[in-house]
Amino acid sequence: MNNPDQAMIEARPRLSTFEAAWVIARRDFVAVLFSRAFLFFLLGPLFPVIVGALAGSIGGQVQREAVSMEIGLAMSAEDTAAMLAARAQLAQQLGSALPPLEPIAEAAGDPAFDAPAYLEDKRGNFGVIVTGTLDAPELVGTAEATARWRGPIELLAATVLQAAPATFPESRQNIVASSAASERSNRIATAQAGQLLLFLLTMLLAGMVLSNLVEEKANKIIEILAAAIPMDAVFMGKLFAMLGVSFVGITVWGLTGAALWWAAGSAVAEAGVVDVANLPAPAVGWPLFVALGITYFAMAYLLLGALFLTIGAMASTVREVQTLSMPVTMLQLMVFFLAAYTITQPGSTLEKAAIIFPLSSPFAMLARAAMDETLWVHAAALGWQALAVAAIVKAGSQLFRKRVMKSGSAGRTQKPLFGKRHTAPEPAE
Amino acid sequence: MAISEQFKRSADTRPLAIEAQGLVKSFDGTRAVDGVDIAVPEGAIYGILGPNGAGKTTTLRMLLGIIDPDEGVRRVLGHDRPHEIGRLIGYLPEERGLYPAMKAIEAIAFMGALRGLPLAEGRRRGMEMLERHGLAHAATRQIRQLSKGMAQTVQLLGTLVHRPRLVVLDEPFSGLDAINQGKLEGMIRALADDGVTVIFSTHVIHHAERLCEGVAIIAGGRVPYAGSVEAARDRIPAQVRLETRAREGAWLAALPPETKRTGDFFHFALPESGVEPLLRQLIEGEAGILSLSIERAGLHDAFVAIAGEAAARQLQADTQRAAA
Numbered sequence: 001m002n003n004p005d006q007a008m009i010e011a012r013p014r015l016s017t018f019e020a021a022w023v024i025a026r027r028d029f030v031a032v033l034f035s036r037a038f039l040f041f042l043l044g045p046l047f048p049v050i051v052g053a054l055a056g057s058i059g060g061q062v063q064r065e066a067v068s069m070e071i072g073l074a075m076s077a078e079d080t081a082a083m084l085a086a087r088a089q090l091a092q093q094l095g096s097a098l099p100p101l102e103p104i105a106e107a108a109g110d111p112a113f114d115a116p117a118y119l120e121d122k123r124g125n126f127g128v129i130v131t132g133t134l135d136a137p138e139l140v141g142t143a144e145a146t147a148r149w150r151g152p153i154e155l156l157a158a159t160v161l162q163a164a165p166a167t168f169p170e171s172r173q174n175i176v177a178s179s180a181a182s183e184r185s186n187r188i189a190t191a192q193a194g195q196l197l198l199f200l201l202t203m204l205l206a207g208m209v210l211s212n213l214v215e216e217k218a219n220k221i222i223e224i225l226a227a228a229i230p231m232d233a234v235f236m237g238k239l240f241a242m243l244g245v246s247f248v249g250i251t252v253w254g255l256t257g258a259a260l261w262w263a264a265g266s267a268v269a270e271a272g273v274v275d276v277a278n279l280p281a282p283a284v285g286w287p288l289f290v291a292l293g294i295t296y297f298a299m300a301y302l303l304l305g306a307l308f309l310t311i312g313a314m315a316s317t318v319r320e321v322q323t324l325s326m327p328v329t330m331l332q333l334m335v336f337f338l339a340a341y342t343i344t345q346p347g348s349t350l351e352k353a354a355i356i357f358p359l360s361s362p363f364a365m366l367a368r369a370a371m372d373e374t375l376w377v378h379a380a381a382l383g384w385q386a387l388a389v390a391a392i393v394k395a396g397s398q399l400f401r402k403r404v405m406k407s408g409s410a411g412r413t414q415k416p417l418f419g420k421r422h423t424a425p426e427p428a429e
Numbered sequence: 430m431a432i433s434e435q436f437k438r439s440a441d442t443r444p445l446a447i448e449a450q451g452l453v454k455s456f457d458g459t460r461a462v463d464g465v466d467i468a469v470p471e472g473a474i475y476g477i478l479g480p481n482g483a484g485k486t487t488t489l490r491m492l493l494g495i496i497d498p499d500e501g502v503r504r505v506l507g508h509d510r511p512h513e514i515g516r517l518i519g520y521l522p523e524e525r526g527l528y529p530a531m532k533a534i535e536a537i538a539f540m541g542a543l544r545g546l547p548l549a550e551g552r553r554r555g556m557e558m559l560e561r562h563g564l565a566h567a568a569t570r571q572i573r574q575l576s577k578g579m580a581q582t583v584q585l586l587g588t589l590v591h592r593p594r595l596v597v598l599d600e601p602f603s604g605l606d607a608i609n610q611g612k613l614e615g616m617i618r619a620l621a622d623d624g625v626t627v628i629f630s631t632h633v634i635h636h637a638e639r640l641c642e643g644v645a646i647i648a649g650g651r652v653p654y655a656g657s658v659e660a661a662r663d664r665i666p667a668q669v670r671l672e673t674r675a676r677e678g679a680w681l682a683a684l685p686p687e688t689k690r691t692g693d694f695f696h697f698a699l700p701e702s703g704v705e706p707l708l709r710q711l712i713e714g715e716a717g718i719l720s721l722s723i724e725r726a727g728l729h730d731a732f733v734a735i736a737g738e739a740a741a742r743q744l745q746a747d748t749q750r751a752a753a
Contacts, residue, residue, distance in 0.1 A: 014513045014515055014516060014545075015515065015516065015543075019545075020543070023539075023542045023543055027539055031528065031530065031531075035530070101585070216526075219526045219527065219528060219529060220522070220524040220525065220526030221526040221527065221528065222526070223495065223522040223524065223526070224520070224522060224526060224540065224543070225543065226495050227490075227493050227494075227495050227515075227518075227520040227522070228515050228520070228540075228544055229515065229543055230512065248485075322718060325472075355644050363672075401495075401496070424731035
């Protein structure tokens with residue numbers, strides 16, 4: 001007993017809840033992080049991105065090929081040349097509003113060229129064939145195609161005939177940074193983007209804790225834990241371990257995303273998919289918005305995680321956990337929808353309800369951070385959310401203790417959540 | 430407290446490591462434990478003896494604070510709330526459990542950490558313990574790679590790594606072969622020699638008889654007897670086994686009325702006056718004594734007398750089932 005560690009044990013014969021939670025969190029964090037399953041978990045969200053990129057690329061190519069129909073010119077050589085010149089002249093102003101024009105080689109010098117037959121033979125890649133003269137151009141094609149290209153063709157012909165302005169006045173652009181309407185609209189976009197990201201991350205990560213206590217029950221370790229430390233420390237430790245794991249995942253995905261953005265971001269922005277660099281600034285400013293985003297993610301994770309841990313702890317088998325995951329996902333969706341719906345109604349009763357209801361509070365408050373620069377509400381909301389986490393953990397651990405430690409063998413006689421008991425009830429040992 | 434007074438009467442001046450009075454616990458309306466009283470002196474090896482379903486595990490869980498009693502009080506190492514002295518207690522539950530992917534040495538250190546021992550010190554002590562038990566080669570092997578016996582030993586070492594003052598073992602011998610049972614008995618004795626209080630539950634009488642100085646016999650959630658093993662055995666008078674050359678004679682009248690005859694042998698309880706007056710009469714009556722033995726009652730006999738035939742039969746069936 002002369003060992004200093006032993007003396008410490010004798011002097012303070014109880015681990016505090018936080019010390020005990022740290023022991024659990026450390027074990028779980030290391031166990032999850034160095035498991036093969038975690039590697040797959042990390043790669044999981046990258047697969048849809050890769051598949052999406054591939055599918056988008058292929059789809060884009062197909063679409064480009066599908067829509068790249070040309071307008072065939074079956075006019076006299078002079079008219080054809082004039083039409084091509086007019087297109088080149090107007091392309092600077094009208095760009096893709098003008099169709100690509102292609103003279104039809106078979107029609108050159110053939111006054112008897114039969115445009116309808118040519119199209120019906122499905123030769124070339126022409127949506128419409130223009131015949132006739134510049135004064136009276138005739139469009140041959142389907143009703144849809146002729147209606148679509150009639151205007152541009154007439155414009156080109158009129159340009160050639162000088163019936164339309166040959167030169168365009170150069171207009172000046174006087175751009176303002178924002179207006180009241182545009183600022184609100186822009187911040188709503190930022191709020192939506194923030195909420196969506198928060199939702200996707202919690203959806204992806206919080207579900208992990210559902211099956212977290214099944215391992216302890218399956219391996220019968222739960223009684224050792226319950227005997228040594230308070231059950232709320234077990235819950236707390238598991239939650240924070242999984243939160244730590246989530247942050248590792250987010251860091252990996254974030255770095256991967258940043259690398260992809262560095263490699264192809266400008267191309268994506270040019271393509272008009274999304275331009276992160278030009279997202280409207282939130283009301284509290286970007287640095288604070290990001291900090292609040294991380295904090296609200298942690299809170300959303302802990303709140304949902306505590307609830308899921310409690311629900312999952314009631315399950316005896318992995319199968320039961322799987323069955324539970326559907327209503328849990330529905331719950332997540334409902335919480336998200338509630339918060340998302342209130343974005344456009346700041347100050348409304350519904351928004352206040354979304355802020356007060358603990359599970360939707362982080363989502364609603366992140367939207368607030370995008371829309372409103374008031375800061376004290378965030379401090380109050382975070383305090384409230386932390387309180388709710390503690391309450392759910394306490395209630396969950398008590399419920400778990402009551403339910404699991406009922407009989408001779410931990411959990412062996414536990415009534416499953418669904419269906420009949422797996423084994424005949426045993427008397428208490 | 431009746432039980433502690435019982436110990437005090439037996440001139441045991443040691444302080445009590447565990448005191449429990451009137452513990453009651455019900456699950457779903459069924460009383461699993463119904464008024465259990467237990468007193469365990471410090472440094473004792475104490476057994477809770479009873480058939481499966483008697484309420485042993487529930488009693489231990491209440492003593493450890495894993496579950497709270499519906500009624501009654503408990504005091505462990507001087508504390509009313511056992512959870513507050515978790516670092517001084519080691520507990521091996523009936524259902525053995527370890528993380529399968531964990532290395533043996535890490536499992537021991539983790540169990541120590543749960544009781545407040547720093548991980549590094551836990552690893553150091555764990556390695557020493559594994560070496561002492563001839564399992565040093567298994568230190569870096571995952572639990573799932575160990576045999577059942579080795580894994581059980583690792584868990585037991587994890588229970589002891591923080592050097593608890595009170596060790597609670599729930600059915601520690603179940604699942605162990607004879608050799609490992611012998612090793613475990615040695616470990617329990619060594620703990621007691623170091624002043625550690627050991628309390629274990631069992632349905633195997635000879636473990637309790639060989640190891641314990643005190644037992645609580647539990648049946649149907651009640652404790653009809655709690656006290657020293659000696660006192661339990663003393664509840665049954667010693668049995669006399671007599672073999673005579675003569676079959677008949679006036680000396681037969683000297684035998685106690687409840688004497689039973691089996692072949693050439695007579696069986697009867699040792700008279701309160703002792704065996705000497707009877708011997709004299711047998712010699713004078715020329716019974717021709719071939720053999721005479723006085724057999725002290727065993728704990729099994731005491732169990733039958735205290736808990737009843739039905740509980741004893743169930744206990745025997747549990748033992749046979751476990752052995753099978």
